[in-house]
Amino acid sequence: MKRPVAAPKTTFANGTASIAVMAAVMAAVMAAVVFAALTLASCSASNSAATAADGRKTIVVTYSILGSLVQDLAGDQFRVVTLIPNGLDVHEWEPSAKDIETLNHADLVVENGLNLEGGMGKALSQARAAGLKFFTASDYIAVRHVAAGEGIPSGDPDQALGAADPHIWTNPENMKAIVDALAPVLQKDFGSTLADGGAGLASRREALDQKLDALDAQIRAEVATLPSASRKLVTGHESLGYFAQHYGFKLIGAVIPSISTEAESSAADLADLDKLIAANGVKVIFTELGTPPATVKALADQAKVRTVTLITHYLPPDGSYFTFERNLATAIITGLRS
Numbered sequence: 001m002k003r004p005v006a007a008p009k010t011t012f013a014n015g016t017a018s019i020a021v022m023a024a025v026m027a028a029v030m031a032a033v034v035f036a037a038l039t040l041a042s043c044s045a046s047n048s049a050a051t052a053a054d055g056r057k058t059i060v061v062t063y064s065i066l067g068s069l070v071q072d073l074a075g076d077q078f079r080v081v082t083l084i085p086n087g088l089d090v091h092e093w094e095p096s097a098k099d100i101e102t103l104n105h106a107d108l109v110v111e112n113g114l115n116l117e118g119g120m121g122k123a124l125s126q127a128r129a130a131g132l133k134f135f136t137a138s139d140y141i142a143v144r145h146v147a148a149g150e151g152i153p154s155g156d157p158d159q160a161l162g163a164a165d166p167h168i169w170t171n172p173e174n175m176k177a178i179v180d181a182l183a184p185v186l187q188k189d190f191g192s193t194l195a196d197g198g199a200g201l202a203s204r205r206e207a208l209d210q211k212l213d214a215l216d217a218q219i220r221a222e223v224a225t226l227p228s229a230s231r232k233l234v235t236g237h238e239s240l241g242y243f244a245q246h247y248g249f250k251l252i253g254a255v256i257p258s259i260s261t262e263a264e265s266s267a268a269d270l271a272d273l274d275k276l277i278a279a280n281g282v283k284v285i286f287t288e289l290g291t292p293p294a295t296v297k298a299l300a301d302q303a304k305v306r307t308v309t310l311i312t313h314y315l316p317p318d319g320s321y322f323t324f325e326r327n328l329a330t331a332i333i334t335g336l337r338s
């Protein structure tokens with residue numbers, strides 16, 4: 001796409017401008033804006049036509065963290081579209097009519113499953129019923145279930161003992177299993193549409209596997225520097241179960257004692273958590289997207305502990321899963337050490 005040329009900067013030697021000159025400048029700027037808008041409109045129209053014509057298959061991924069690895073695997077041989085905008089709450093986000101249209105035009109839908117995409121449940125089941133191809137990432141990992149002593153029992157099915165935990169991406173080993181399961185699906189379903197017959201796909205899979213192994217080893221080495229007595233997690237909601245299980249951390253509790261931010265915490269939940277924090281010598285509460293700030297502040301003040309914000313559900317600016325996971329591990333380890 002050709003970028004519209006920016007309007008030239010107008011400067012005035014004496015720092016002031018007559019109203020007539022300003023009006024002329026404004027008119028020129030407005031003309032440039034209109035021109036840019038028209039150019040962008042024609043660009044996007046020709047882009048979508050080009051996408052349809054270039055023969056690439058479209059993979060629609062529900063959320064950005066999974067989308068990043070799917071993009072790494074797919075390379076530029078597929079068109080990868082992420083539905084839930086990066087930074088918005090994956091548990092709560094609901095698709096617009098336009099998003100549903102995007103979903104319905106997918107050649108393959110890649111979802112997390114385990115009801116992570118709570119707000120998209122209806123759209124996803126309708127797409128499935130309409131016969132769209134689905135790849136459900138959580139089908140390919142060992143699903144973790146809420147264990148005794150985690151969260152606080154209530155009538156909410158998301159926090160019931162035995163509920164399936166959807167936060168699969170916090171363990172890189174899970175993501176490797178997903179890459180290894182998706183690559184053959186792409187090869188089988190679309191290999192004949194790829195100019196290289198799938199050679200690129202196979203080599204990208206191998207490179208990703210190696211990178212994920214290296215990431216895992218790096219985090220293990222970093223965790224090993226933290227005394228095991230310090231490896232205790234209090235989080236915004238029950239989002240770090242897979243991380244904790246994989247790297248040997250104990251889950252003490254969560255501000256929202258649920259695997260979804262869609263739940264809420266009661267006064268009794270918070271009183272129980274306060275007791276758990278004291279009993280376990282916890283010094284930090286990790287907050288995240290969807291954690292109610294006033295509740296956390298009240299709890300932290302009462303328990304006399306620090307709060308550290310973690311990014312647990314969306315990508316950093318470079319859009320990389322690897323940066324995401326390294327940042328997450330480093331923030332947890334640093335937070336618990338100091």
Ligand SMILES: [Zn+2]
Pocket residue numbers: 091167237238239259260261313
């Ligand atoms: Zn979550």
